[in-house]
Amino acid sequence: MYENELKALKKAGRFRERKIFDVTLNDLASNDYLGLSTNKKQFKKAVKLVNEYTIQSSKASMLVNGYHPIHRIFELEMAEQNGFEEGLVVGSGFLANMALIESLVRKGDMLFMDEEYHASGVMASELLGDRVVTFVHNDVNDLKEKLEAHPAKRQIIAVEGVYSMGGDLCKKEIFTLSDEKKAILIVDEAHSAGVLGLTLLGIFEYYGIRINERHIKMGTLGKAYGSYGAYILASSHIISFLVNRAKPIIYSTAPSVFDTALALVNMKYIRKNAAKLTQQILERQMSVRKQLGVTCHSLIVPIEMPDNEYTQYMQKGLMAQGYLVGAIRQPTVAKPMMRVILNLSVSTKKIRHVLALISHNKVQ
Helix, strand or coil, rough: CCHHHHHHHCCCHHHHCCCCCCCEEEEECCCCCCCCHHCHHHHHHHHHHHHHHCCCCCCCCCCCCCHHHHHHHHHHHHHHCCCEEEEEEEEHHHHHHHHHHHHCCCCCCCCECCCCCCCHHHHHHCCCCHHHHECCCCCHHHHHHHHHHHCCCCCCEEEEEECCCCCCEHHHHHHHHHHHCCCCEEEECCCCCCCCCCCCHHHHHHHHCCCCCCCCCCCCCCCCCCCCCEEECCCHHHHHHHHHCCHHHCCCCCCCCCCCCCCHHHHHHHHHHHHHHHHHHHHHHHHHHHHCCCCCCCEEEEEEEHHHHHHHHHHHHHCCEEEEEEEEEECCCCCEEEEEEECCCHHHHHHHHHHHHHHHHHCC
């Protein structure tokens, strides 16, 4: 029924399929930034924690009886660490963005979204009709002009702390502008929490932003936190509103109890070892500067490729050398790239080797 569409994807070099990769490959493709996905000690801690409770699975939505004590403990600790009033655990980052954007942008409101915001937010914004304005990526002046051109009951800005493909940071001036305009600011910290800041709390900490009632932080648990799921941090009245109006929260089974427990123990691990982890992050960022001559502020290094075919060819060549690197193609990005993740479980020596292989074999 869809044979022609599949043929077109293959011809364009955009065909995808699920693969189970060789676990002996050095992982520079996933978002497992701190290498916690293979930490058996942390896994055992999570098992022990879940075993302390009679109920070990979600059973139902959080508003029926799927809300577990581990969910609540996680929410409280995450909110307290980050300086927010309240927290809300969610099934996935995709659901969190759908929940925030679909429910918070009411009649008379306007959403101002960075053009490189995650696909989940873009999909949610498509439900809003003419209540959405897209601004040029990380362009403070364009955002300011559009905020002034589109007055509204509530102005809501949506940005990412670290952008998932480019690895660049949201400009601090956007935080300042949102405060000046008294706008609500949604910050997707999927790729910045656990990576940025003195204690690795993310971009709010990195910039020294004082949290206020208009700030909303969303993050995922499947990246630096080495688990699965997501969270939303905000003022107590915004969290209460989401519980009452956000469909992905009301109508989804509560997040996995075990995954939340794993994120909880990993969150404590990151907090305890922040100084050591920060040093390892800096070492890898310096390797990028020495090898490629570019400054890396996150753990994502995008290296543009000439076309889709060569991107896939490069990935296969790196696998033959023992490295797994993401070969990113359209529609995820405008131009194909190799997306190198500076995973802390991979040595700086190997990372330098990968960067050298890509840069030396890159076709202009």
